[in-house]
Amino acid sequence: MEITSAVLAGAGPDGLWPLIAKSALPASGADIAMVMVPTSDPDWLATPAAVGERAETLLGLPVPVDGSLAGPAFVKGQPQLWDDMATDDRFSYPPARSLLAPFFGPGMCVPVVDSDGERLGVLGVAKVRGRPGFDDQDVAMLTSFAEQAVLAKQLDDHRAQAEQLRLLEERDRIARDLHDHVISEVFATGITLQGIAAAADVEPVAQLRRRLLSLVGRLDDVVAEIRTTISGLRPSPVPHQQSTGSMRQRLLDVVQNAGGPLGFAPSLHFNGPVELIGATLAGDVVAVVREALSNTARHAHATAVRVEVTASGAELAVRVADNGRGIGDTTHRGGLRNLRARAERHRGMLAVCSHPTGTTLTWIVPVTRPATRPATHSPELAAATGLGAGST
Ligand SMILES: Nc1ncnc2c1ncn2[C@@H]1O[C@H](COP(=O)(O)OP(=O)(O)OP(=O)(O)O)[C@@H](O)[C@H]1O
Ligand SMILES: [Mg+2]
Structure with a gap:
């Protein structure tokens, strides 16, 4: 329990071996407990932890695989038991004889093995000469203790992996x-700047200045977006009214800004109670519309595009339909793959329906308790999933 608590409190792997040795000492009634672990040299073990009598001499001691009893415990994965270190000729390593044998008599050591069978090290304990020796029951107790300690260590490893995963996910986000x-x-x-440059000779200076200043405002917004993205901050999720209001406004801005690259104004429609959309989802909706309009501007050669955000009781649908040349044979490289990931995070889906006369992107997520995939009988989803050739 003490080891597990230490793991939960954030003790790293380096802190665990000493704790395992420290806990093994009273648990086994021994006078010295030490942990030995493999090194890059298969013939030698290292001693990262020693607690009890003469611990300071033993800490850091290199232990040979040949000439000690920790060696066979580690290599064969079998517990070792001895009565008297001084008379047991399996202890042939001279420093061990001179450092340990004069003081310690009986002892035992057990392999520390994880659930995959990987040997992590050896836990050894000994008593000073003259004290009663250990028996098979003591060996079984120390073995089960080592197993518990391994569980705690694995917990620590898993936590480190989870943290690594969290960092990778954060990087993806x-x-x-x-x-x-x-x-x-x-x-x-x-x-838009290209457009301004092209118009520089014919447009009145005052108008050019106004357009440039509005672009400066947009760049300010971009800087704010970068800050938000990197710090992971999202607009406050409560109250809903506020976040939805900002989503409407953000969508209006996105649609208006897209007019420059598109060369025409997209139409934007809201249906249903979009007021109920939370802030996280609202951020994704803005991203979907932004990317879809960017794709239309860059790839579609369209003359019209319609953006529709529909909230029904159970789901939220974003549809962006253009009248361009269609997607054709292509793989989803960046933006579309991102939009799919954004949908899947909410257990929703992305469908792209493409024809030579245009592309319709439909992004649907459930808005109530996202424990299951959205109902397939939904008319929106049925329309999106029942696409013929050319759909993805
Ligand atoms: N509305 C559209 N009309 C025509 N083709 C499209 C449309 N949307 C996407 N495409 C095609 O699908 C491809 C993949 O789109 P996607 O958004 O995944 O990548 P991208 O726009 O090329 O790159 P990125 O989004 O990373 O800048 C595009 O390269 C383009 O060929
Ligand atoms: Mg794109």
Whole structure:
């Protein structure tokens, strides 16, 4: 329990071996407890932890696999028991004889093996000469103790892996958010700047200045998006009214900004109680619309695009339909793959229906208790999933 508590309190692997030795000492009634672990040299073990009598001499001691009893315990994975170190000729390593044998008589050591059978080290204990020796029951007790200690160590390893996974997921999220929220905005700003440059000779200076200043405002927004993305901050999820209001406004901004690169104004429609959309979902909706419009501007050669956000009781659907040339033979590289990941995070789905006369992107997620996939009888989803050739 003490070891498990230490693991839960955040003790790293380096802190665990000493704790295992420290706990093994009273548990076995021994006078010295030490942990030996493998090194890069298969002939030698190291001693990262020793507690009890003469611990300071033993800590850090190199232990040979040949000439000690820790060696066979480690190599064969079998417990070793001895009555008197001084007379047991299996202890042939001279420093061990001179350091240990004068003081310690009986002892035992057991392999520390994880659940996959990997040998992590050896736990050894000994008593000073003259005290009663250990028996098979003591060996069984120390073995089960070592197993418990391994469980705690595995818990620690899993926690480290979970943390690693969390970091990787966070990196994915940042990459996704940068792609969907930031890069397309910068791209759109670049296109608008090109337009301004082309018009510089004919447009009145005052108008050019106004357009440039509005772009400066947009770049401020992009900087804010980058900050939000990197710090993982999202607009406050409560109250809903506020976050939905900002989602409407953000969508209006996105749609308006897309007008430059598109060369025409997209239409935007809200249906149903979109007020109930939470802030996290709202962020994803904005990302979906932004990426879909960026794709239309860059790939579709369209003359019209319609954005529709529909909230029914059970699900939220975003549909972006353009009248461009369709997707054709292509793989989903960046944006579309991100949008799929955003849908799957909410247990929803992305469907892209493409024809030579246009592309319709449908992004649907359930909005109540996302424990199951959205109901397939939903008319929205049925329409999105029942796509013929050309759908993905
Ligand atoms: N509305 C669309 N009309 C025509 N083709 C499209 C449309 N949307 C996507 N495509 C095609 O699908 C491909 C994949 O789109 P996706 O968004 O995954 O990547 P991308 O836009 O090329 O790159 P990124 O999004 O990383 O900038 C595009 O390269 C393009 O060929
Ligand atoms: Mg894209």
